[in-house]
Amino acid sequence: MVFDQNTLLYGGLSFVAATAVLFYSVLLIWSPPPIPERESEKKYRSKSSPSKPVPLPSIRDAASVDLTVVIPAFNETSRMPSMLESTINHLSQPHIKKSRKYEILIVDDGSSDGTSELALKLAVTKYGESDIRVVKLEKNLGKGGAVRHGMMHGRGKRLLMVDADGASRFEDLESLWKSMDTLSPDDTKPAITIGSRAHLVKTEAVVKRSLLRNILMYGLHTVLRVVGVGHIRDTQCGFKLFNRPAAVRLFPAQHLTTWIFDVELLLLAKQMGIPVAEVPIEWHEVPGSKLNVMLDSLQMLRDLLIMRGNQMLGRWKPTAWRT
Ligand SMILES: *[C@@H]1O[C@H](CO)[C@@H](O)[C@H](O)[C@H]1NC(C)=O
Numbered sequence: 001m002v003f004d005q006n007t008l009l010y011g012g013l014s015f016v017a018a019t020a021v022l023f024y025s026v027l028l029i030w031s032p033p034p035i036p037e038r039e040s041e042k043k044y045r046s047k048s049s050p051s052k053p054v055p056l057p058s059i060r061d062a063a064s065v066d067l068t069v070v071i072p073a074f075n076e077t078s079r080m081p082s083m084l085e086s087t088i089n090h091l092s093q094p095h096i097k098k099s100r101k102y103e104i105l106i107v108d109d110g111s112s113d114g115t116s117e118l119a120l121k122l123a124v125t126k127y128g129e130s131d132i133r134v135v136k137l138e139k140n141l142g143k144g145g146a147v148r149h150g151m152m153h154g155r156g157k158r159l160l161m162v163d164a165d166g167a168s169r170f171e172d173l174e175s176l177w178k179s180m181d182t183l184s185p186d187d188t189k190p191a192i193t194i195g196s197r198a199h200l201v202k203t204e205a206v207v208k209r210s211l212l213r214n215i216l217m218y219g220l221h222t223v224l225r226v227v228g229v230g231h232i233r234d235t236q237c238g239f240k241l242f243n244r245p246a247a248v249r250l251f252p253a254q255h256l257t258t259w260i261f262d263v264e265l266l267l268l269a270k271q272m273g274i275p276v277a278e279v280p281i282e283w284h285e286v287p288g289s290k291l292n293v294m295l296d297s298l299q300m301l302r303d304l305l306i307m308r309g310n311q312m313l314g315r316w317k318p319t320a321w322r323t
Contacts, residue, residue: 086169
């Protein structure tokens with residue numbers, strides 16, 4: 001059989017078109033739906049109103065405290081209490097308390113082990129002096145969704161996200177704080193300071209990781225370079241401080257609710273021209289991680305591709321910020 005030029009040309013074009021349609025369909029199918037916010041999730045409970053939920057403020061309102069600590073918590077009844085204790089111990093030291101009014105916003109990410117009930121109980125009894133608010137998401141969104149929810153409803157001039165497992169040392173907030181003072185002294189310009197564990201590489205903490213984990217980490221770093229956040233040495237650290245002008249621009253534009261949401265935030269920051277400083281912090285692995293290394297790595301890869309694809313096609317825009 002002989003192919004003439006026209007047959008080849010049309011064949012080639014159809015192939016390209018079919019591939020484009022296929023990629024586009026996969027992108028549409030895999031793209032996460034807009035992040036939902038249900039009526040009950042726009043309200044919080046606290047010591048002053050433990051049984052009747054009260055409406056939450058918005059990140060677009062003016063700040064009314066100095067610091068919001070956002071703690072995403074999914075089935076964290078066993079790890080959260082000690083983490084909460086070190087958080088409050090640090091923040092209630094007289095010299096810190098004097099100059100920094102804080103709130104703690106615990107976002108229960110649809111737990112079924114009584115996380116929000118325990119958080120509320122601690123807020124009412126043991127930590128009655130502290131300003132703790134508890135929000136419960138009706139369905140599990142993923143860590144990125146829980147952090148975003150807290151950030152969208154925080155009152156702080158500065159907002160910290162911190163993992164409920166206590167893997168970071170809360171005192172290291174002071175390093176992030178100082179770095180923020182340098183980047184944006186009066187918090188009028190958007191800025192972000194993030195904890196980094198890059199200096200711990202090659203120390204015992206990392207060597208003790210399994211070979212598989214190290215290979216996957218290496219793969220992730222390569223992918224991150226391709227995606228455009230290769231300038232950040234540790235994108236995944238769960239200890240990040242945003243000032244309010246940064247938070248109000250970033251979080252409304254966030255689409256990913258899964259583990260890799262940090263990368264989306266850092267990429268958005270780069271696209272919006274928001275400076276990011278990396279600050280070395282202490283870290284220790286806490287048992288009970290809900291990360292399934294193999295499965296979650298594949299999901300991360302998929303989400304990164306979706307994010308990039310949507311951005312390139314203009315479906316997700318870094319300027320999605322509305323007043
Ligand atoms: C959360 O905790 C509940 C109660 O202990 C358990 O039934 C459920 O399987 C847990 N979910 C996950 C994803 O760990």
